[in-house]
Amino acid sequence: MKVLSMILAGFVVGYAVSDIRPFDSLLSSTAEFGSPTTIVNGLTVLALTACLVSVALARSSARGVLVVAIGAVLVVVFRTVGMVTGMFGDWAGAVGAGALLGASAVLAGRHRAAQASLAVAAIGAGLLGTALDALLQADDGPVFVWDVAGAEDAVVPERAIVMVIAALGTALSLYQAHRDVALQSHETRRTLLVGLPLPIAAGVVSWFAGGHDSGDAVWLGAxxxxxxxxxxxxxxxxxRDGRVLLVLFASATIGSMGFAVEDSLQLAxxxxxxxxxxxxxxxxxxxxxxxxxLLVVAGASLIEGYVALPSLSQFALPFVVAYALVSVLSTAPGSLAVALPALFTMSLPVTVFAASYQAGLSLSSDNAVATRTSEPDHLVLSLAGLVVVAVVTVACAVLMRRPTQNPAAR
Known part of the structure; x- marks a missing residue:
């Protein structure tokens, strides 16, 4: 039941992540990509909330943490079904998902299976949630017919149904698994030291990397x-808790283009x-x-740019990422809450050209305008991925020389 509760909680968090566009600002509905307010986006808010909640609940009772977790689940669902709309709804969704992640990490404690279930479910749903939505809405796939009550026109009925079912299971399983569990306190000082500035700094770097006039040098510098x-x-x-963050950062770097998912078979x-x-x-x-x-995946991606091969690296990526991540668990709950959002907050934009159409001088023609957002080509991306994984490997080797952390709180 403990593992099941973490799977469901991770799915709710990840599915909420897949609904948050990384570069949509929560400060202004009219903020553009080049605006500084774009840095404060849903993923940044989620990461900050997860850190703060994991620290705030570090010494709480299981029942207190359960109240926060189940309340966060309800907030995410209310936003998904359109009961919390507009900018307030965007903030509520990001804060709710972050609070659920932080509380779930505390409930998982240092139980390795629970941590692995939470991490893999959150990452999988975060990366594959959009593909699941597309599958549910496909003409040749299962289509749900349900009118969602609420004023939000952007509500996706299929997503709302999935989220309601997952949230109900999450609330019940969390209560059944953790109501009588004695939680072990964990370190909080370093969690705040890392968890608060990291997503903000990563947002600033991503903003520079995705500037309209950025080129290879700027992107590589970012x-x-x-x-x-x-x-x-x-x-x-x-x-040694930092190894989780390093593995997720390396995965974000070489997996910038995501998993290969085009139909139901590939999703499965x-x-x-x-x-x-x-x-x-x-x-x-x-x-x-x-x-x-991860090195092999990056190398295969390099070869695929010059040889007509199937996208093997994209299919191998989920297997390798999950294996590498679970291999470095368990870790302190606060460190897990800080590290998991890094896969999304520390991924740089890699779009080369975004084509837009503008009305021409004559009424009978339109002009296509290509706007540059960032300019790394396939070779640069692949080589950069190889270098990053090599650096991460060296850093992990150094961290392995450290003594294991005493789980007692400081």
Missing amino acids: LAGMAVLAVVAAFALPG VSVALLVVGAGIGYRWPQLYVGLGG
Whole structure:
């Protein structure tokens, strides 16, 4: 039941993440991509909330943490079904998902299976949630007919149904699994030291990388800055906990284009590979094997740019990411709450051109205008991924020399 509760909680968090556009500002509905307010987006708010909630609940009772977790689930659902609308709804969704992540990390404690279930479910739903929505709305797939009560026109009935079912299961399983559990307190000082500035700094770096006039040099400089942030944050976390953050950062770098999902079969394969990778990582954890797998994926991506091969690296990516992540668990609950959003907040934009159409001088023609957002080509992306994984491997090797952290709170 403890593992099931974490799977469902992770799914709700990840599914909410998949509904938050990284560059949509929560400060202004008219904010544009080049605006500084774009830095304060839903993912940043989610990451900050997860950190604060995990610290605030570090010494709470299980029942108190359960109240926060179930309340956060309700907030996410109310926003999904259109009962909390507009800018307030956007903030509520981001804060609710972050609070659920932080509370779930505390409930998972240092239970390795529970942590792995929470992490894999959140990452899988976050990366595959949009594909699931497309599948549910496909003409040749299952279509749900349900009129959602609420004033929000953007409500997706299929997503609302899935979220309501998942939320109900989450609330019940969380209560059944953790109502009589004695929670173990964990360190909070370093969690705040890393968890608050990291997503904000990562947002600033992403903003520079995605500027309209940025080129290869600017993008590579932003990636180097992001790598420095990840390494510094990893060493600031207690003991060896920073390895989780490093693995997720490396995964975000080489997986910038996401998993290969175009139909129901590919979606099922990606989910299956996530589960199998996590299971093998739980049974036979080998950090360096996982990092080696990330290197292989980055190398395969490089070769695919010049040889007509199937997108093997994209299919292998969920398996390798899940294996590498589970191999470095368990960790302190606060460190887990800080590290998990990094897969989304520390991923740089890689769109080369965005084509837009503007009315021409004559009424009979339109002009296509290509706007540059960032300019790294396939070779640059692949080589950068290889370098990042190599740096992460060295940093993890240094962290392995540290003594394991005493779970007692400081």
